[in-house]
Amino acid sequence: MRTINHPGVFRLLAALAISAGALASASAQDVPVTFTADQAERGQAAYRANCQDCHGTTLDNGEFGGPPLKGGYFRGRWGVGGLAALSGYLSLTMPPDRPGQLSPQVYADLLAFLLSSNGYPAGDKELPADPDAQGRMTLKR
Secondary structure: OOOOOOHHHHHHHHHHHHHHHHHHHHHOOOEEOOOOHHHHHHHHHHHHHHOHHHHOOOOOOOOOOOOOOOOHHHHHHHOOOEHHHHHHHHHHHOOOOOOOOOOHHHHHHHHHHHHHHOOOOOOOOOOOOOHHHHHOEEOOO
16 A cells, blocks of 8 residues: 655645534534543643644744644634544644654544643543544534
8 A cells, every 4th residue: 555645635634624623513512622631641741742842842932833832823723613623633734744643542632731721621531532522522612
């Protein structure tokens, strides 16, 4: 089997995932996003290992120009819809040197860390790694 490793393909897939996420959001039951503090801590460790060089130690001071992952930029880009769009984008395009190569659980943990860093409260249920379950969750507050 031949693998395709072309940035344009990944951008197209990301756009399709975002579109699918938007459609899922439109039909979502607006289930509040949920994650645990332990999951956010695992996500923080995964962030340090996979994301920190581009997005920085404070999620907005990256050495290689990655966009801010907290604050107004994050809220404006991701905080108004469903989790599926953010999850799809993350899992199809990140990290840029090996997009889609982390496990579904690591991507879910990273999402938990990003949500925690943006003021979403931790709860008693982990953020599921299952895209269908994530598709029913909203980032609206």
